[in-house]
Amino acid sequence: xxxxxxxxxxxxxxxYPDVFDRPASSRLATPLVxxxxxxxxxxxxxxxxxxxxxxxxxxxxxGWITLMMLPPDPGSSLPAYLAALGETLSIALLxxxxxxxxxxxxxxLAASNIVPSAIFRFPVRRFLDSIRGVDTLIWxxxxxxxxxxxxxxxxxxxxxxxxxxxxxLFSEAIEAADRKEVEGIRAxxxxxxxxxxxGLMPQVLPVIAGQVLYFIESNTRSAxxxxxxxxxxxxxxxxxxxxxxxxxxVSFLILMILVAVAVIDWISNRLRFAIIGRRAIA
Amino acid sequence: xxxxxxxxPESQLASLxxxxxxxxxxxxxxxxxxxxxxxxALTLAAVGSEVNLRTLFTYFGNFVSYFDRILTLxxxxxxxxxxxxxxxxxQKWLKLLGETILISYVGTLAGAVLAFALNFLAAxxxxxxxxxxxxxxxxxxxxxxxxxxxxxxxxVIAxxxxxxxxxxxxxxxxxxxxxxLFSEIVENADxKPVEGVRSxxxxxxxxxxxxxxxxxxxxxxxxxxxxxxINVREAxxxxxxxxxxxxxxxxxxxxxxxxxxxxAILVTIIVTVFLIDIATGWLRARLFGRGARA
Numbered sequence: 001x002x003x004x005x006x007x008x009x010x011x012x013x014x015x016y017p018d019v020f021d022r023p024a025s026s027r028l029a030t031p032l033v034x035x036x037x038x039x040x041x042x043x044x045x046x047x048x049x050x051x052x053x054x055x056x057x058x059x060x061x062x063g064w065i066t067l068m069m070l071p072p073d074p075g076s077s078l079p080a081y082l083a084a085l086g087e088t089l090s091i092a093l094l095x096x097x098x099x100x101x102x103x104x105x106x107x108x109l110a111a112s113n114i115v116p117s118a119i120f121r122f123p124v125r126r127f128l129d130s131i132r133g134v135d136t137l138i139w140x141x142x143x144x145x146x147x148x149x150x151x152x153x154x155x156x157x158x159x160x161x162x163x164x165x166x167x168x169l170f171s172e173a174i175e176a177a178d179r180k181e182v183e184g185i186r187a188x189x190x191x192x193x194x195x196x197x198x199g200l201m202p203q204v205l206p207v208i209a210g211q212v213l214y215f216i217e218s219n220t221r222s223a224x225x226x227x228x229x230x231x232x233x234x235x236x237x238x239x240x241x242x243x244x245x246x247x248x249x250v251s252f253l254i255l256m257i258l259v260a261v262a263v264i265d266w267i268s269n270r271l272r273f274a275i276i277g278r279r280a281i282a
Numbered sequence: 283x284x285x286x287x288x289x290x291p292e293s294q295l296a297s298l299x300x301x302x303x304x305x306x307x308x309x310x311x312x313x314x315x316x317x318x319x320x321x322x323a324l325t326l327a328a329v330g331s332e333v334n335l336r337t338l339f340t341y342f343g344n345f346v347s348y349f350d351r352i353l354t355l356x357x358x359x360x361x362x363x364x365x366x367x368x369x370x371x372x373q374k375w376l377k378l379l380g381e382t383i384l385i386s387y388v389g390t391l392a393g394a395v396l397a398f399a400l401n402f403l404a405a406x407x408x409x410x411x412x413x414x415x416x417x418x419x420x421x422x423x424x425x426x427x428x429x430x431x432x433x434x435x436x437x438v439i440a441x442x443x444x445x446x447x448x449x450x451x452x453x454x455x456x457x458x459x460x461x462x463l464f465s466e467i468v469e470n471a472d473x474k475p476v477e478g479v480r481s482x483x484x485x486x487x488x489x490x491x492x493x494x495x496x497x498x499x500x501x502x503x504x505x506x507x508x509x510x511x512i513n514v515r516e517a518x519x520x521x522x523x524x525x526x527x528x529x530x531x532x533x534x535x536x537x538x539x540x541x542x543x544x545x546a547i548l549v550t551i552i553v554t555v556f557l558i559d560i561a562t563g564w565l566r567a568r569l570f571g572r573g574a575r576a
Contacts, residue, residue, distance in 0.1 A: 037391065044388035048381070048445040048526070058441035065440055090330035097324060133552040137431075137519045141536045146344045151331035156338075225429045229522060229533075232331065239523075242435045250436075258427055 069251035088233035095158025107170030131164030151232025393456025401464035425458030445526025
């Protein structure tokens with residue numbers, strides 16, 4: 001690189017003081033943030049017992065486990081695994097549908113263009129927020145206390161956890177809807193319910209359907225997890241096989257989950273596209 | 283404003299009406315069919331997941347009274363009448379909560395660094411070779427699709443019980459999730475600076491460092507913060523499988539029916555998650571503000 005003559009640099013310095021002569025505070029800010037972040041990181045490593053010997057031992061152990069996982073082999077329990085996978089998909093589908101059905105009326109109450117009074121809206125929103133703040137796994141544990149071990153507890157856990165999420169998403173979709181169609185209905189003499197049914201729902205339903213499909217997809221993943229605490233599905237099998245160190249079965253189960261998630265992904269993408277496409281034509 | 287409405291002759295109108303009816307009928311039929319299909323799938327799912335409405339009706343009272351019970355102290359009074367008794371274990375819980383946050387912090391940072399190292403290889407426009415891109419993308423997909431808690435289950439066996447397994451599980455899952463998001467940012471970056479840097483004879487790493495990185499850092503930081511927020515929730519349940527954090531206390535409290543402890547721990551978790559949401563939201567707004575100004 002050729003050096004610029006000092007004359008030229010001085011001229012540039014004068015013209016762009018905020019590039020050449022930044023104050024020390026702004027020049028030091030980035031390194032300071034990095035140093036603090038690293039310090040906390042190292043403190044975390046020490047505090048959480050990250051001894052190098054443990055790490056190395058664990059990694060070699062992990063290497064062994066990976067070797068033992070190959071080749072994936074279900075043994076004689078393939079039918080049981082397929083049934084468990086069906087259970088997981090059922091949990092996801094049923095839980096999401098229940099949540100959507102329950103959330104639709106509540107989301108109307110949380111939308112500012114349906115319920116203009118903030119006093120009524122506020123408690124509904126906080127209620128939805130606190131439901132959302134509790135993880136699906138925790139809901140699963142609670143429902144297991146109520147209806148016993150098994151996939152039904154999983155359905156209810158997903159339904160409750162998603163009820164909070166849907167309530168928020170649906171009310172946002174409703175708030176984003178166009179006022180004009182509602183006004184049109186009112187101008188032709190429709191009541192409040194007519195406004196919602198014919199003015200709002202046709203706009204909102206495709207958005208909601210898209211979100212529900214997306215949640216069915218992501219709940220397939222959640223439904224695999226809640227089995228770990230005893231709420232049915234393939235997670236139960238997975239947790240059991242990990243506990244008894246049947247690594248070939250474990251890897252087969254993980255593969256099954258990956259394939260199932262990919263297939264659901266594909267189906268729901270197609271369906272979503274079909275729904276959005278239909279709206280674009282209409 | 284008046285305008286003449288031309289009415290078509292009867293014969294033309296009839297065929298048009300017929301076509302309209304056909305279209306409506308076809309649409310209705312399609313809606314009916316998909317509803318029937320959906321209902322059939324639901325029924326199948328209900329059978330598959332052993333839905334038992336009688337159990338639900340019999341025990342639904344339990345669900346409602348569960349909240350009554352977790353809001354009651356052992357001596358029968360309401361929890362808010364005696365905070366000292368309700369949060370009797372606050373020192374232990376705060377320590378575990380700190381551990382939870384630390385787990386998610388270390389896991390997120392490690393995951394973000396790994397994702398940072400891999401994302402240039404996974405992005406369409408910067409990857410040095412197509413097969414490398416394929417391999418990296420599949421690896422990231424794997425890390426993203428396998429749930430974090432499954433990694434934790436396996437790591438607990440490999441690394442022993444404790445927070446280390448949780449940190450590594452979160453790190454791997456975050457690598458997968460962030461790697462994808464990061465590489466999408468890179469794919470949206472402007473390629474002209476890269477051409478400029480390459481025209482000076484720079485190598486691939488210098489191209490990334492001087493042409494791509496300045497464009498994408500703000501986006502990276504924003505996504506990493508968002509991930510941190512998600513990981514705090516995730517870390518709070520890692521303890522369910524023995525991978526450290528407050529989840530261990532919670533699962534013990536739920537399983538052994540220490541009702542008031544359940545509500546106390548849940549409240550601490552919800553408040554912490556809420557505070558962290560606000561803090562990272564504020565930080566992200568600042569970052570995006572700076573990114574927009576620069």
